[in-house]
Amino acid sequence: MDLYEAIRKRVACRAFTKQMVPKEKILKILEAGNMAPSPENYQPWEFIIIEDPKIREALTELKLESRRQVLKETYPNLNDEEIEKRVQGNKTALQTASYLIAVCYKDVDNPAETGNMKLSFSSIAAWTCISYMWLAATAEGLGMSPTFYSYHVYNKVKKLLGLPENYHLAAVIRIGYPAKKPLGRKKTVKPLKSKLHLNTFGNPYSLTME
Numbered sequence: 001m002d003l004y005e006a007i008r009k010r011v012a013c014r015a016f017t018k019q020m021v022p023k024e025k026i027l028k029i030l031e032a033g034n035m036a037p038s039p040e041n042y043q044p045w046e047f048i049i050i051e052d053p054k055i056r057e058a059l060t061e062l063k064l065e066s067r068r069q070v071l072k073e074t075y076p077n078l079n080d081e082e083i084e085k086r087v088q089g090n091k092t093a094l095q096t097a098s099y100l101i102a103v104c105y106k107d108v109d110n111p112a113e114t115g116n117m118k119l120s121f122s123s124i125a126a127w128t129c130i131s132y133m134w135l136a137a138t139a140e141g142l143g144m145s146p147t148f149y150s151y152h153v154y155n156k157v158k159k160l161l162g163l164p165e166n167y168h169l170a171a172v173i174r175i176g177y178p179a180k181k182p183l184g185r186k187k188t189v190k191p192l193k194s195k196l197h198l199n200t201f202g203n204p205y206s207l208t209m210e
């Protein structure tokens, strides 16, 4: 599959078949992630491949707790039943994926560069790595989605994964054969035209070829 086709087909896949993904494919996806760019080529990412069913179960429970808390804070009017309905997608994804991989990173931020800009260079690098893995998974005909753990449960997840103090979790990614085929974008993409500015913010940029 060529790169542009993979870009077009990539989606967040949250339900997988029982068919096990061969390890060779996972290694190719990990190799792709490992080739991602990073500030000063620091390559801060580490990958934890979760094989222990007890850790998978705990990661699932913690994700459900995380999602419930986030939904409660974001939509205070939702009742418990609606909340439970909305957390199901993440449950299915964590339970049915062939592989769960925690993408972690060492905190290597340089305040001389970012000051108090509220951005984490190493986190950006870890997510860039996840993007590479996502496109590689798509090119392999696999489904993938990342799952983020909110601050409510974050320290529990760190402890579960045995992460040292100066390491962080970007996301747990879930990879498997997609339950719904074919892969392809269903969600609308905001038109490119509405995102383009000429020279300064707010001046429309023309898409027509001169």
Ligand SMILES: Cc1cc2nc3c(=O)[nH]c(=O)nc-3n(C[C@H](O)[C@H](O)[C@H](O)COP(=O)(O)O)c2cc1C
Residues within 6 Å of the ligand: 010, 011, 012, 013, 014, 090, 127, 145, 146, 147, 148, 149, 185, 187
């Ligand atoms: C930083 C980041 C965090 C995300 N967190 C989650 C998550 O916690 N759970 C999940 O199911 N999907 C997560 N996603 C996937 C997005 O929900 C998904 O990419 C978005 O809805 C667009 O849909 P698409 O990927 O199918 O185009 C995350 C994506 C990014 C980039």
